[in-house]
Amino acid sequence: MPWNFENDRPIYIQLVERIQLLIFSGTYPAGTKLPSVRDLANEAAVNPNTMQRALAKLEEDGLIITQRTSGRFVTEDEKMIKKARDKLVQEQINEFLVKIQDLGFGKEEVLAIITKMLEEMKI
Amino acid sequence: MSTILECKGLTKTFGRKKVLSNIDLELETGKIIGLLGPNGSGKTTFIKLVNDLLTPTAGEIRIAGFKPGVESKKIVSYLPEKTYLNEWMKVEQIIEFFSDFYEDFHADKAYEMLQKLNLNPGDRLKTMSKGMKEKVQLCLVMARQAKLYLLDEPIGGVDPAARDYILETIINNYNKDSTIIISTHLIADIEKVLDYVIFLKDGELVLSSFVDEIRAEQGKSVDKLFKEVFKC
Amino acid sequence: MLRKLLKYEIKATARIFLPLYAVLFSIALINRLISFISPLEVQAPKIISMIIYITILVGMFVITFVMMLQRFYKNLLTEEGYLMFTLPTLPWKLIVSKLFIAIMWTIASGIAAYISIFIIFMDFTGISSLFTALIEFCGKLYTLFGLSSFLFTAEILLTILIGLASGILILYASMAIGHLFNRHKILASIGAFIALSTITQILFILLVSILHSLHIHDILLETTNFLNMEVTVHLGIWFIILAAGILATGYFVITNYILSNRLNLE
Secondary structure (H helix, E strand, O other): OOOOOOOOOOHHHHHHHHHHHHHHOOOOOOOOEOOOHHHHHHHHOOOHHHHHHHHHHHHHOOOEEEEOOOEEEEOOOHHHHHHHHHHHHHHHHHHHHHHHHHOOOOHHHHHHHHHHHHHHHHO | OOEEEEEEEEEEEEOOEEEEEEEEEEEEOOOEEEEEOOOOOOHHHHHHHHOOOOOOOEEEEEEOOEOOOHHHHHHEEEEOOOOOOOOOOEHHHHHHHHHHHOOOEOHHHHHHHHHHOOOOOOOEHHHOOHHHHHHHHHHHHHOEOOOEEEEEOOOOOOOHHHHHHHHHHHHHHOOOOOEEEEEEOOOOOOHHHOOEEEEEEOOEEEEEEEHHHHHHHHOOOHHHHHHHHOOO | OHHHHHHHHHHHHHHHHHHHHHHHHHHHHHHHHHHHHOOOOOOHHHHHHHHHHHHHHHHHHHHHHHHHHHHHHHHHHOOHHHHHOOOOOOHHHHHHHHHHHHHHHHHHHHHHHHHHHHHHHOOHHHHHHHHHHHHHHHHHHHHHHOOHHHHHHHHHHHHHHHHHHHHHHHHHHHHHHHHOOOOOHHHHHHHHHHHHHHHHHHHHHHHHHHHHHOOHHHHHHHHHHHOOHHHHHHHHHHHHHHHHHHHHHHHHHHHHHHHHHOOOOO
């Protein structure tokens, strides 16, 4: 199944995000071996160079480790994954908060709405 | 990075009509490149010039340093938009033909691809539909281990399943030492597969850039940009 | 690469010619059988089978000619040209491979025609007497001209080959010129053929008149005084070979130039 991409942003950034999600959600748990660039590119139906670039970025961020002989692995450092995951959550919440502030909602108001919605979700 | 294709001042006129004018271009090895432009923009003429099927009116072309000729033909695998196969041959005979003439041709790979596309090597080309012949040609062209693949409108006439297979084949056959140039006017389908795009408009080079650079700088897909550049 | 091209050219043509020769020989054999078994007063079957035979014989030469045109035109100047001209080889090798095989089949068709005539008319004594006559003829030739009889044979064979080559190459050149036009290519090819033949004739007349004005024939006639007739004949044959060779080369150069530099595939 080809992955879907948004049209207004570079594909490699979207690939980075997708693979991050796969790692955070446990599809690729810590320490597992990743498929080859070619297989990943094939699955996503994207250019192998672009996939390569995305993996390089993830490696730079420390989420992926390349072992010269045996391929690419998700890092075994769970703390590292958690840190990256928290960072992603913080970024997304931050983005949301900025937007909501622009709409003129105060702190208490936002908190109240969120608390209420979370309670409703529990049921 | 080495250069696979270089053009300097490349110009081609037919009679009084200028089909390509003054193209300067340098393409790196190891990329999948989209040659994009509407019909009549000079894409096919460009590809024919690289294949030595036409002689430039002015300017020059180098393929891995070679002028178009015997040496360049050894390393270029070309898929024309025409069906060029000898009608009287069987598929297996044309495979033998390719094995004989191209040192980089892998017959086993061709058979494997034919099988995936449900084509029978024992069939005569005469009995095949146009779409089937196009698939046979694609198998032949991609079964070579060429330095440069030139695919002229490979996804134009085929059904969606075959189109997906073509894209898959292109991704699978890709390696760092080869370059693939795909000409098309249907960009949305292949944008994800491309590294780099070249826009041709009325025989002139109007843009030459990385796909992700376009997306990052313009905040839009190549497909959208294409439609803006070529809107009538 | 030329060897491979020749191999494929033979493959592409043999599938037509070999069955054709088989049919010709079979019909010839049937003719023989019919004339053998049918009584003298019944003529109809003999006439009918003879008409069929002659039709096939003429058809064979027509097909030989058409194939010669078609292998060049279709294989090089239509869609199939995309394949042939992107092979890692030079255009002249494509031309030469077509030319050699066309010459080969023309000669083969001629031989096949003779064989079919033998099948119909010859008995074993006939064949053996033919061979003895042939040997006798060669012997007479040898006693008359000595070693130079071999030279004569070689010269005549060469004349046939060069003549055939220039005859085929003028057709190739015409098709190549016709192909330069964007429309009515076949009509243009016919026009090119007429133009090329006319130019050839003009050149020939020019050459003859130049030789005439140089009093070549006088010189030759004089040479017979101290040389002999034989040398004059040799010189004559070599003149023909040279002229046909120059023409063949000219047509070849035209064809090669167009296919190398002015290719105009649809």
